[in-house]
Amino acid sequence: MLTNSKLMFYLTSKEKIVFPLLLVLYILIIICFSQSKLTGDESRYYRYAVNITQGFYEAKDNPSLGNGPGYPLLIAPFIGLGIPLIYTKILNAFLLFFSLMFFKKTVDLYSKSKYTINFIIILGLYPPLLRWLPYMYSETFAFFSMCGLIFFLCKVFQKEKLELKYVLASTLFLGLLVIIKVIYLHVVLAAIFLIGIAILIWKNKRKPLKSAALILIGSVLVISPYLFYAYNLTGKLFYLGTAGGEILYHRSTPFENEFGNWFAIEDVIYGDEATYKADEAYTNLSQLSKNHKEKFVPLLNLTHIEQDSILKSMAIDNMINHPLKYVKNTVANIGRLFIHYPFSYRSQNLNMFGYMIPNSILLFVFSVLFFTNLYKKRLLNLPFAIKLTLIFALLYTSALIVLDGRGRNFIVIVPIVLLYIAYNLIVQYKLCSQNKNNE
Numbered sequence: 001m002l003t004n005s006k007l008m009f010y011l012t013s014k015e016k017i018v019f020p021l022l023l024v025l026y027i028l029i030i031i032c033f034s035q036s037k038l039t040g041d042e043s044r045y046y047r048y049a050v051n052i053t054q055g056f057y058e059a060k061d062n063p064s065l066g067n068g069p070g071y072p073l074l075i076a077p078f079i080g081l082g083i084p085l086i087y088t089k090i091l092n093a094f095l096l097f098f099s100l101m102f103f104k105k106t107v108d109l110y111s112k113s114k115y116t117i118n119f120i121i122i123l124g125l126y127p128p129l130l131r132w133l134p135y136m137y138s139e140t141f142a143f144f145s146m147c148g149l150i151f152f153l154c155k156v157f158q159k160e161k162l163e164l165k166y167v168l169a170s171t172l173f174l175g176l177l178v179i180i181k182v183i184y185l186h187v188v189l190a191a192i193f194l195i196g197i198a199i200l201i202w203k204n205k206r207k208p209l210k211s212a213a214l215i216l217i218g219s220v221l222v223i224s225p226y227l228f229y230a231y232n233l234t235g236k237l238f239y240l241g242t243a244g245g246e247i248l249y250h251r252s253t254p255f256e257n258e259f260g261n262w263f264a265i266e267d268v269i270y271g272d273e274a275t276y277k278a279d280e281a282y283t284n285l286s287q288l289s290k291n292h293k294e295k296f297v298p299l300l301n302l303t304h305i306e307q308d309s310i311l312k313s314m315a316i317d318n319m320i321n322h323p324l325k326y327v328k329n330t331v332a333n334i335g336r337l338f339i340h341y342p343f344s345y346r347s348q349n350l351n352m353f354g355y356m357i358p359n360s361i362l363l364f365v366f367s368v369l370f371f372t373n374l375y376k377k378r379l380l381n382l383p384f385a386i387k388l389t390l391i392f393a394l395l396y397t398s399a400l401i402v403l404d405g406r407g408r409n410f411i412v413i414v415p416i417v418l419l420y421i422a423y424n425l426i427v428q429y430k431l432c433s434q435n436k437n438n439e
Contacts, residue, residue: 011104012114012117014114014117015104015116015117015120018117018120018121018124019097019100019101019120022096022097022100022121022124022125023093023094023097026092026093026096026097026130026133027090027093029093029130029133029134030086030089030090030092030093030133030134031086031090032134033133033134034085034086034089034134034135035134036085038085038136039135040135040137040279041066041067041137042135042136042137044066044067045067045071045072045075045136045137045138046075046079046136048066048067048069048072049072049073049075049076049078049079049080050076050079051072052069052072052073052076052080053076053079053080057069057072057229058233060232060233062303062304063233063234063242063304063305064242064304065182065230065233065234065239065240065241065242065243065304066241066242066243067138067181067182067241068178068179068180068181068182068226068240069179069226070138070141070142070145070176070177070179070180070181071136071137071138071141071180073179074091074141075088075091075136078091085136088136089133089134089135089136092133092134092140092141093133095140095141095143095144096124096129096133096140096143096144098144098147099140099143099144099146099147099148099415100120100123100124100147102144102147102148102150102151103119103120103123103147103150103151103415103418103419104116104120105151106147106150106151106154106419107119107419107422107423107426109151109154109155109158110154110383110423110426110427111426111427113426115425115426116422116426119418119421119422122418123414123415123418126358126411126414127354127355127357127358128340128354128355128358128359128407128408128410128411129143129411129414131351131354131408132408132411137408138180138181139408139411139412141180142177142180142181142411142412143411143412143414143415145173145176145177145180146177146412146413146415146416147415148169148173148176149170149173149174149177150385150389150415150416150419152166152169152170152173153170153215153385153388153389154383154385154386155169155170156170156211156215156385157208157211157383157384157385157388158383158385162211167211167214167215167218168218170215171215171218171219171221171222172222174188174215174216174218174219174222175218175219175220175221175222175223176222178219178223179223179226181412182240182241183396183399183400183403184396185220185223185238185240186399187392187395187396187399188216188219188220189220189238190395190399191212191216191391191392191395192213192216192217192220194391194395195209195212195213195216196213199213208384212388226240227240234305236305242304242305242307242308243262243308244308244312244403245307245308245309245310245311245312245315246262246263246264246265246307246308246311247262247403247404248311248312248315248403249311249312249314249315249318250262250263251315251326251329251330251333251402251403251404252314252315252316252318252319252322252325252326252329253291253292253318253325253329253344254318254321254322254325255291256325257287257344258288258291258329258344258345259328259329259332259333259336259342259343259344260328260329260330260332260333260344261332261333261336261343261344261346261404261406262404263285263288263344265296265299265300265307267279267282267285267288267289268288268289268292268293268296269289269293269296269297269300270289271285271286271288271289271293272285272286272289272290272293281343281346281347282345282346282347283345283346283347284345285345287345288344288345295314299311330401330402333400333401333404333405334401334405335405336405336406336407337397337400337401337405337406337407337409337410338355338359338360338363338405338407338410339352339355339356339359339360339407340352340354340355340356340406340407341355341356355407355410359407359410362414362417362418362421363417365421366417366420366421369420369421369424369425370420373424373428378428382423383423386419386420386423389416389419389420390416390420392416393413393416393417396412396413397413
């Protein structure tokens, strides 16, 4: 594992100015925009962190696994020591700072260019990332884990001979990513399956493919204690979340005035009551309650696992009975993932442009470069590690499209998108220029 001093190597004079300025900016954003009360998912992360300080993660009698233990484990020492929440949130500033360090080091593996600083600034000022910085949400920690994973993956496949320290570091960062965002467990399992097939088909690529498989399988071993813990709670293997049924049910909604975004069971049960206070982003939820309350009321006396199972069954029925509406919901879900729009029962505001504008630019540039490389048959010449991260991002995006897409979910794979862009513009363009000069 790299020490802090090694991470700071090769900073240009501009980078020595930009990195501290970004850190100061992040701290100021957190101080200025942080709220004293817990909002949204913060209360859930806080509850899990409190549980951890008391020696358990979730109660065994009726477990509710809303997310993985990664972020609660990170903030549990702060909660346990009674440190003010503002300092817990300031931790996000340092996580983002070191994320940028990892990203810089990754680009430097392929080319130490004066243009790298431009991509650091783009990534460091990415609006959706700044949007969630003042909150006790797991996005910044997941972003940090992704940047660390990308760096060590690139180190692994940069050398002809495997170096154990980089393999272990890649395995640990991938395992960390899984317990922060449990959806990555499905991504890892899918990747293991695909790489297993690839090993059988492409004999000339078996060595790097086997190394990739080793890292993927190793990450499952890293999280095996939590897998075992979750199995003891639920009695189900690889069952790390009890909210999947709610997500799938609302994704399959047959009502034309709904677009398939997730709602909590409380929104459905109490949404038609004048005294109920839903998330401030929503308008009147009485129609939501009218559409679904009859199906949800019988679930109240069931365990979270039983609710999850029944809601998944109802979701499948909706998909079968209303396939066209499910397709429409899926299209809407793609929109929510990339541009954070549309949402049911939510008043629209200018926040949407904070996702739409930067993501549209990133995806446009990425697409132009990707299809140019495809046309000129350059994709196969990409470093193996970059191809691996692209496949990883594709699997993750596909999983989110099936489940719950929203703008903050896309944040985690932005380093992969920007690394591809940076590699092409810095390395590929430079190579093309050299070829033209040689001619």
